[in-house]
Amino acid sequence: xxxxxxxxxxxxxxxxxxxxxxxxxxxxxxxxxxxxxxxxxxxxxxxxxxxxxxx
Numbered sequence: 697x698x699x700x701x702x703x704x705x706x707x708x709x710x711x712x713x714x715x716x717x718x719x720x721x722x723x724x725x726x727x728x729x730x731x732x733x734x735x736x737x738x739x740x741x742x743x744x745x746x747x748x749x750x751x
Contacts, residue, residue, distance in 0.1 A: 699746055706743035710736055 717732035 699749065702746050703743060706739050706746065709739045710743070713739065 713732045713736045717729050717736065720726075720728040720732060
């Protein structure tokens with residue numbers, strides 16, 4: 697898959713996780729909110745790796 701499409705998918709994934717994180721946080725489900733936050737960090741790291749790949 698080309699890098700541009702991968703970056704778009706990572707951004708969409710981060711946005712969806714942000715929505716889920718907000719919903720979990722407002723519902724008081726802190727364990728789920730923490731899980732969504734970890735997934736967002738992972739997706740952000742993967743986005744950074746794809747965006748800075750020079751090969």
